[in-house]
Amino acid sequence: MMDTEQKEKMTPQEAWTRGLFMVMFFILLQMAKIVAGMVVILQFLFTIFTNQTNDNLLSFGGSLSRYIYHTWRFLTYNTETQPFPFAPWPPADETGPDETAGGDGGGVQSELATDGGDSGKPAPGKD
Numbered sequence: 001m002m003d004t005e006q007k008e009k010m011t012p013q014e015a016w017t018r019g020l021f022m023v024m025f026f027i028l029l030q031m032a033k034i035v036a037g038m039v040v041i042l043q044f045l046f047t048i049f050t051n052q053t054n055d056n057l058l059s060f061g062g063s064l065s066r067y068i069y070h071t072w073r074f075l076t077y078n079t080e081t082q083p084f085p086f087a088p089w090p091p092a093d094e095t096g097p098d099e100t101a102g103g104d105g106g107g108v109q110s111e112l113a114t115d116g117g118d119s120g121k122p123a124p125g126k127d
Contacts, residue, residue, distance in 0.1 A: 021082060022075055029071045036064050062092030 010018075039061045046054045067090050070083040081087060 025071050025074060025083065029068065029075070032064060032068050032071070036061070036068065039064065059092040063090050066090035066092065 039057055043054060043057045043061065046052075046057065067084055070079075070081075070087075070090060073079045074081065074083055084090070
């Protein structure tokens, strides 16, 4: 997360520049949500007609959901790392969106463990 010092040190020029990037990423996010909806419909239709899921749609849907996650993190000031096209397209892996692929540090579980969430203990099963 952005710490308080970073927020206080942001100049008006930096704030306006970030604001322009936020508008651009918000528009990209809206387009990504439409594409994600199409992936959902296509996967559903594929499943109905073939009785199995499409591996290519699974992979693309996984990476698209990670992109949407990273974009929301940027828009909500949880990271300064800009998503694609200023960073590589996120891979579709089995770890889910809580495990970020580099860039802005660990995912939600590791942030809770390192930021003193709850008691500062590692998340259950993360001994």
